Amino acid sequence: MKFFDEARIEVIAGDGGNGAATFRREKYIPMGGPDGGDGGKGGDVYAVGDRNLNTLIDFRYKRTFLAERGENGRGADCYGKGGNDIELRMPVGTIVSLQETGEIIADLDHDGKRVLIAKGGRGGLGNLHFKTSTNRAPRKKTMGQEGERKSLNLELKVLADVGLLGMPNAGKSTFIRAVSSAKPKVADYPFTTLAPNLGVVRTSENRSFVIADIPGLIEGAADGAGLGHQFLRHLQRTHILLHIVDLAPFDPEADPVHDAHAIVEELRKYDESLYQKRRWLVLNKLDLIPDEDERKERIAAFLDAYGPIERHFEVSAISRQGCQEVVFAIQDLLDEEKAAAQAAADAAALEAAATPDFEAADDDIPTDDADDEDYEDEDDDENRNP
Numbered sequence: 585m586k587f588f589d590e591a592r593i594e595v596i597a598g599d600g601g602n603g604a605a606t607f608r609r610e611k612y613i614p615m616g617g618p619d620g621g622d623g624g625k626g627g628d629v630y631a632v633g634d635r636n637l638n639t640l641i642d643f644r645y646k647r648t649f650l651a652e653r654g655e656n657g658r659g660a661d662c663y664g665k666g667g668n669d670i671e672l673r674m675p676v677g678t679i680v681s682l683q684e685t686g687e688i689i690a691d692l693d694h695d696g697k698r699v700l701i702a703k704g705g706r707g708g709l710g711n712l713h714f715k716t717s718t719n720r721a722p723r724k725k726t727m728g729q730e731g732e733r734k735s736l737n738l739e740l741k742v743l744a745d746v747g748l749l750g751m752p753n754a755g756k757s758t759f760i761r762a763v764s765s766a767k768p769k770v771a772d773y774p775f776t777t778l779a780p781n782l783g784v785v786r787t788s789e790n791r792s793f794v795i796a797d798i799p800g801l802i803e804g805a806a807d808g809a810g811l812g813h814q815f816l817r818h819l820q821r822t823h824i825l826l827h828i829v830d831l832a833p834f835d836p837e838a839d840p841v842h843d844a845h846a847i848v849e850e851l852r853k854y855d856e857s858l859y860q861k862r863r864w865l866v867l868n869k870l871d872l873i874p875d876e877d878e879r880k881e882r883i884a885a886f887l888d889a890y891g892p893i894e895r896h897f898e899v900s901a902i903s904r905q906g907c908q909e910v911v912f913a914i915q916d917l918l919d920e921e922k923a924a925a926q927a928a929a930d931a932a933a934l935e936a937a938a939t940p941d942f943e944a945a946d947d948d949i950p951t952d953d954a955d956d957e958d959y960e961d962e963d964d965d966e967n968r969n970p
């Protein structure tokens with residue numbers, strides 16, 4: 585199945601049904617009075633996160649989604665039935681935003697999250713609501729409100745703690761196979777991976793993290809070279825990037841330092857915050873340099889030419905040599921980040937509890953909510969009381 589991580593759709597919630605203006609007509613009961621019921625509410629449109637989906641392909645072909653209209657009210661106090669709601673199921677990690685302004689209206693960051701994205705119109709009021717002491721036979725009713733209509737962008741950004749970055753053939757998929765349960769395809773040609781793969785890395789009984797393998801990136805990706813750089817969006821929500829470098833490239837002309845710099849440059853072109861994200865180097869394929877002295881020399885030369893980096897690892901993804909150290913270092917980092925976030929949240933909660941809340945007082949001033957402009961005074965001869 586082809587992978588889609590973007591779509592544009594139109595959602596239209598149901599209109600509310602109209603209120604009715606009818607009068608009770610029964611034998612021996614003259615002047616029966618108004619009995620027009622209210623219209624039903626239009627159906628809402630919801631977006632729901634579903635972990636069983638991993639692409640937005642369903643939104644490539646069908647693009648307009650329409651919820652049901654509410655039924656009109658009828659005579660004899662009959663209220664119209666509400667229109668059915670509809671649910672659009674999307675992969676977890678989908679962000680729904682307005683095409684016009686870019687405003688994010690839903691971030692489906694966990695399975696089962698359900699967000700209202702277009703609200704159905706209220707049903708109109710039937711004439712039985714308009715009876716007063718001076719007007720016993722009102723012909724007033726209100727029309728149903730229109731359902732909301734929105735043009736939306738859907739964007740899937742997979743949710744992972746760690747993202748793998750690197751040239752095609754660097755060994756990203758081999759690495760994720762070595763450390764996680766995921767088994768993406770590995771082959772000795774570039775662009776083997778065409779869509780993100782997620783793998784769960786379990787470091788102890790109750791500690792684990794998720795790692796994302798994405799397609800390879802090459803110089804000029806920002807201008808469309810290779811598969812382009814749109815896949816980088818899947819790294820945006822990770823905590824850390826692992827930049828996998830092939831230190832023993834097959835092509836003798838290849839320059840790992842130049843390529844590594846080029847990839848970092850592509851990151852910067854795509855998104856400054858992605859460029860600023862914590863990044864560690866994983867020097868791979870060291871099994872191909874069996875001589876220890878030569879290996880040390882090449883690693884040192886690479887690091888020297890590459891420039892400062894927070895941390896680096898030396899591995900052979902194919903034999904799993906050195907991979908466990910990477911995994912444990914990541915787990916420690918994620919644990920630390922989690923602890924720090926928890927401590928910050930606790931401190932904020934304490935502070936909030938200590939500060940008296942002055943603003944709450946003027947919140948609930950009652951307002952006159954009757955929206956009189958809403959109704960239309962309909963002259964409907966058929967329904968006129970005899």
Ligand SMILES: Nc1nc2c(ncn2[C@@H]2O[C@H](COP(=O)(O)OP(=O)(O)OP(=O)(O)O)[C@@H](O)[C@H]2O)c(=O)[nH]1
Pocket residue numbers: 750751752753754755756757758759769770771772773774775776777778798799800801868869870871872899900901902903
């Ligand atoms: N000798 C050796 N070969 C490796 C190692 N890691 C990966 N390879 C080989 O390198 C080739 C590419 O590996 P992949 O894991 O498919 O590389 P990738 O980075 O996922 O490539 P794309 O999906 O095309 O971006 C395969 O033939 C792997 O067997 C390693 O540590 N040592």
Ligand SMILES: [Mg+2]
Pocket residue numbers: 756757758768769770776777797798799
């Ligand atoms: Mg791959």
